[in-house]
Amino acid sequence: xxxxxxxxxxxxxxxxxxxxxxxxxxALVILAVLLVLNGIFExxxxxxxxxxxxxxxxxxxxxxxVAQTYVVYAADIDLSVGAIASLVNVTxxxxxQHLGGSGFSVMAALGVGVLVGLACGLxxxxxxxxxxxxxxxxxxxxxxxxxxxxxxxLPVAGTPAPAVFWRTYGGSILGIPFVFYGVGVLAVLLYLLxxxxxxxxxxxxxxxxxxxxxxxxxxxxxxxxxxVLCGVFAALAAFCITGDTASGDPLVGxxxxxxxxxxxxxxxxxxxxxxxxxxxxxxxxxxxxxxxxLVFFAGTPSHWQNFxxxxxxxxxxxxxxxxxxxxxx
Amino acid sequence: MRSVADFAKNPLVVxxxxxxxxxxxxxxxxxxxxxxxxxxxxxxxxxxxxxxAAGQNLVILGGREGIDLSVGGVVSLSxxxxxxLMNGMDGGIPLAIVGAxxxxxxxxxxxxxxxxxxxxxxxxxxxxxxxxxxxxLVVVRQGIPSGRAAPALSEFVTKPHLFxxxxxxxLWVAVGLLMxxxxxxxxxxxxxxxxxxxxxxxxxxxxxxxxxxxxxxVLSGVFxxxxxxxxxxxxxxxxxxxxxxxxxxxxxxxxxxxxxxxxxKGGYTGTMAGxxxxxxxxxxxxxxxxxxxxxxxxxxxxxxVLMLFYGRGRGLRA
Numbered sequence: 001x002x003x004x005x006x007x008x009x010x011x012x013x014x015x016x017x018x019x020x021x022x023x024x025x026x027a028l029v030i031l032a033v034l035l036v037l038n039g040i041f042e043x044x045x046x047x048x049x050x051x052x053x054x055x056x057x058x059x060x061x062x063x064x065x066v067a068q069t070y071v072v073y074a075a076d077i078d079l080s081v082g083a084i085a086s087l088v089n090v091t092x093x094x095x096x097q098h099l100g101g102s103g104f105s106v107m108a109a110l111g112v113g114v115l116v117g118l119a120c121g122l123x124x125x126x127x128x129x130x131x132x133x134x135x136x137x138x139x140x141x142x143x144x145x146x147x148x149x150x151x152x153x154l155p156v157a158g159t160p161a162p163a164v165f166w167r168t169y170g171g172s173i174l175g176i177p178f179v180f181y182g183v184g185v186l187a188v189l190l191y192l193l194x195x196x197x198x199x200x201x202x203x204x205x206x207x208x209x210x211x212x213x214x215x216x217x218x219x220x221x222x223x224x225x226x227x228v229l230c231g232v233f234a235a236l237a238a239f240c241i242t243g244d245t246a247s248g249d250p251l252v253g254x255x256x257x258x259x260x261x262x263x264x265x266x267x268x269x270x271x272x273x274x275x276x277x278x279x280x281x282x283x284x285x286x287x288x289x290x291x292x293x294l295v296f297f298a299g300t301p302s303h304w305q306n307f308x309x310x311x312x313x314x315x316x317x318x319x320x321x322x323x324x325x326x327x328x329x
Numbered sequence: 330m331r332s333v334a335d336f337a338k339n340p341l342v343v344x345x346x347x348x349x350x351x352x353x354x355x356x357x358x359x360x361x362x363x364x365x366x367x368x369x370x371x372x373x374x375x376x377x378x379x380x381x382a383a384g385q386n387l388v389i390l391g392g393r394e395g396i397d398l399s400v401g402g403v404v405s406l407s408x409x410x411x412x413x414l415m416n417g418m419d420g421g422i423p424l425a426i427v428g429a430x431x432x433x434x435x436x437x438x439x440x441x442x443x444x445x446x447x448x449x450x451x452x453x454x455x456x457x458x459x460x461x462x463x464x465x466l467v468v469v470r471q472g473i474p475s476g477r478a479a480p481a482l483s484e485f486v487t488k489p490h491l492f493x494x495x496x497x498x499x500l501w502v503a504v505g506l507l508m509x510x511x512x513x514x515x516x517x518x519x520x521x522x523x524x525x526x527x528x529x530x531x532x533x534x535x536x537x538x539x540x541x542x543x544x545x546x547v548l549s550g551v552f553x554x555x556x557x558x559x560x561x562x563x564x565x566x567x568x569x570x571x572x573x574x575x576x577x578x579x580x581x582x583x584x585x586x587x588x589x590x591x592x593x594k595g596g597y598t599g600t601m602a603g604x605x606x607x608x609x610x611x612x613x614x615x616x617x618x619x620x621x622x623x624x625x626x627x628x629x630x631x632x633x634v635l636m637l638f639y640g641r642g643r644g645l646r647a
Contacts, residue, residue, distance in 0.1 A: 077452075079577075133636045136396070137584045140577045141636065145629030151622030258398075258456055265453045271394070272450070303471035307464030314457030321449050 019324055023268035024280030026323040030266075030316055031283050034290040042297035052177045056170065058289035059179055060085070060240040064256055065263035065281035066190065067233030072264050073202035074226045075209070075273025076128060076135045080143035081234045081260050084120040085253030087146045088113045088238035090154035093161050093248030101162030114235045120146055121231020125224030143257070150250035157249035161242050169243025182240070190278045193229075202226045206273025259288060266317055268324045287316060340587025340595075343638050344602035351609045359616040369495070371608055373487070376501035377563065379604035380556040381575045382582040383504050384437075384549030386600045388451065389583055390512075391545045392525030392592030398455040399440060400553040400579055402462025404572025407432045407557035409469050412476020412566060419481040429554045436462065437550025441543030459576075466570060478561045486562035497559050501601075504552070508597035521545065526593030582607055585635055606635070 019025055038045045064081050071078045092109040099105030124142055128135045171178055193199055201222045205212045213219045234253075241252055261271075266284035269276025291312045295305050355362035381400050388395045407429035414428045415421035436458060443454040485496035512518040523531040524541050532538045553572070560571055580590075586603035588595025610631060614624045 127633060131637060133633070134584060134590045136590060137577075137581050138633065138636060140581065141629050141632035143629070144632065145626050148622045148625030148627075148629060151625060155620075155622065258459070261452070262456060262460075265450075271452060303467055305464075306467045307461065310457070310460035310462070310464035313460050317453055317457045318443065318447060318449060321453065322447060325448070 019268075022277075023275065023324055024277050024283055025268070026320050027267050027280050027283040027287060030320070031287050031290065034287060034294060038290060038294050038297060041294065041299075045293060045297055052179065054286070054289050054293065055183060056177070056179045057244060058285055059182060060237045060244065061256060061259060061263065061288065062282045062285040063186070063233050063237035063240060064253075064260040065267065065285045066186075066278050067230040067237065068260040068264045069267070069269055069276060069278045069281045070199075070202060070226045070229045070233070071135075071223075072269055072271060073199070073206050073273060073276060074223050075206040075271075076223060076226065077139065077261065077271070078124060078227065078230050079136060079139040079257055079261075080120070080124060080146055081230065081237075082253035082255065082257035083143035083146035083150070084117055084231055084234040085238040085241060085256065086250055087120065087150040087153070088116050088235045089242050089252055090150045090159075090248040090250050091116050092238070092242060093159050094153055096162050096165065097159060101164065103164060106162065106165050110239060113238060114232060117231040117233075117235025117238070118228055119231070120234070121228040122224065124231065125227030128227065129220040129223035147250065147254070154248050154250050157247065157251070159248040161246045161248070166243050166246035169240070186282075190282075194278065198222065198225050198229070203274050203276075206275070208274070259285075262313060262317060263288060266313075266320045268320065284320075288313065291316070340585070340599045340638075341602055344585060344587075344599060344606050347635070348602065348606055348609060351606070351613060355609065355613045355616065358613065362613070362616060369498075371612055372498050372501075372605070373495060373563065374612075375605045375608040376497045377556055377560055378575060378578055378582060378608060379501055379601050380504055380559065381553050382579040382586075382600050382604050383508055383597060384552030385579040386508070386583045386586070386588055386595070386597050387521065387545045387552075388549045389580075389588055389590055390521050390525045390592050390595060391542055393451070393528060393542075394590075395451050395525070395542075395545070395592055396455065396580065396590065397440065397546065397549045398452065398576055399436060399458040399462055400549060401570075401572040401574070401576035402459050402466065403433050403436050403550050403553035404557040404560060404575055405466055405570050406436075406462055406469070406572075407554035408561040408571060409466070409476060411558050412478060412561050415476065415479040415482065417477035417479055419479045422479050422482060425479070425482075426558060429558050430551055433550035433552070433554025433557070434547050435550070437547040437553075438543065440550070441546030444546065445539040445542050463570075476561075477566050478564075482558070482562035483565060486559050497563070500555075500559070504555075505597060505601055512596055517541070517544070522593060578607055581632065 035046065044050060064085060067081050068078060092113040095109035095112055096105055099108060120142070124139055127133050127138045127142060169178055173181065201212075201217055202225070204217060205219055205222050209219055212222075238253070242248070245252065263284040264276070264281050265271060266287060267277065267280025267282070269280060292309055295308045295312065300308050352363045352368075361367065381404060385397055385400060388397045410432050411425040411429040414425035440451070440455050440458055443449045443458075444451050487495055487497075490496050491499060510518075512521065520531065520536045520541050523534070523536055524538050528538055553575075556575070557572065564571065582603035583595075583600050584590065584603070585606055586595065586597075586599030586601070588600065610628065614628055617624075619627070
């Protein structure tokens with residue numbers, strides 16, 4: 001079957017073969033180096049408490065990176081993930097407030113949030129795959145639309161989320177921080193999703209659209225599926241943003257879109273599609289978080305921090321691409 | 330239906346028809362919208378976007394997923410560099426022009442080297458560069474006061490000159506002629522199309538593919554820097570992140586102008602029309618009495634509809 005060709009592991013020795021099987025290895029090495037560096041500059045940064053805080057803050061980016069990965073599998077891109085996250089964020093915050101902020105209202109709002117993410121993904125998928133508009137510009141256009149919707153629901157930032165929501169997100173259950181349960185569930189979810197037909201088909205479409213079409217795959221439907229998956233994960237990311245910031249903000253996700261693309265690339269997935277792992281994207285989201293904290297701990301003057309972060313991310317992107325290329329050619 | 334299909338195939342015709350239609354619509358919604366003064370003002374704004382889009386257009390024409398996400402950062406940074414070099418004095422203008430263009434060329438060169446020598450995908454390279462530029466903007470904003478435009482520069486950009494048109498519009502016309510000349514009358518231009526449509530064939534035919542691609546990114550940086558200079562003259566003083574608003578719109582202008590993101594075909598005349606179209610559309614939405622949220626929704630939806638006219642990909646059955 002043609003779909004298997006794209007993921008067949010070629011028997012090869014050495015670094016190339018290893019990278020082919022585990023595309024996220026360079027990211028893992030960078031992550032380890034950054035953890036060590038963080039530990040050297042600020043031993044406290046490796047404490048359980050600090051790492052929990054890191055995950056709590058960057059859980060949203062992890063999920064957005066995962067969302068982006070599924071569309072990148074099929075050689076597409078989604079520049080609206082941040083806008084979707086913003087829209088879901090304001091939707092659930094406003095809904096929770098209207099429903100009274102009880103446990104039930106939170107669950108109901110989260111359900112609606114997932115549906116909103118799904119609907120946004122469906123719109124993107126139809127626009128890109130069925131109407132055949134170019135993904136970069138089309139999803140930019142939909143992001144403007146989604147942002148407009150978010151501004152309609154909540155014109156200015158500030159409506160607080162109910163305490164039960166952010167206390168749960170920031171709290172612990174049985175002594176273990178809530179976010180660790182989140183990471184656990186995410187790991188299982190990603191493991192299961194990687195075994196679905198859709199994941200394989202997305203990679204096959206990304207590897208060669210024409211070939212996938214000629215071997216009988218419903219290419220448009222598969223690409224739409226990728227965008228829907230992306231929308232759902234963007235909604236999950238919005239839940240984390242809401243848990244972390246405890247409020248609604250119609251523009252909160254905008255700046256995260258480009259970071260999600262960077263994380264996908266850093267994680268070893270190819271923007272040209274057909275090759276990659278979601279695990280890499282999750283690791284890469286943490287790398288971006290660790291770069292930010294390292295720049296802080298290394299005592300960089302405050303107004304130089306953004307510049308050093310930018311340079312470090314660019315360097316990490318270059319290293320990641322140069323190393324992971326050896327696994328593909 | 331056939332005639333409609335043929336008609337819709339020429340992006341320039343579609344864009345021009347839409348521009349005229351939008352002008353009528355704007356005038357109907359708010360009388361005076363299509364007055365000479367207003368159109369002039371729209372053209373100045375469109376010229377700023379159009380000059381950025383010229384560089385974007387070149388990079389996209391060069392193919393292999395060519396795209397430049399760093400143009401916005403270059404616009405902002407070169408405006409600040411120029412503002413500080415001239416600092417409100419006419420005598421500083423030559424130095425400021427050199428400084429701004431050198432800034433743009435330098436970052437374009439970095440992008441080009443990363444894309445060709447290290448073979449980093451343009452989207453990733455220029456995205457990373459955007460992060461660096463944004464960081465640099467924070468540094469610059471902290472360290473030195475934002476500069477001021479020299480009176481002569483502001484006058485050139487905004488005041489009427491030859492035939493009552495401001496200098497920036499003449500500059501845009503010059504950029505348009507230059508682009509047409511480069512793309513259709515020079516070896517370099519033909520090579521851009523060759524590289525963009527089939528890189529391997531171009532390489533086999535002896536085209537210096539890497540050098541061409543580096544030049545495209547340098548030119549993109551230079552055009553963004555020129556736009557930064559004009560923006561400085563237009564707004565009087567430079568402030569950080571003024572350029573951010575040009576990043577994705579410059580790409581949209583290119584696409585609306587009929588140059589597909591896959592490269593190798595298209596040209597700058599369409600892009601100019603695309604830039605005007607975008608600016609008129611935004612302007613209409615600001616004159617209509619709806620709030621920001623509704624405006625954004627209409628803008629996003631309209632962009633999608635416009636893209637349906639052109640910029641659609643080939644079907645798999647074709």
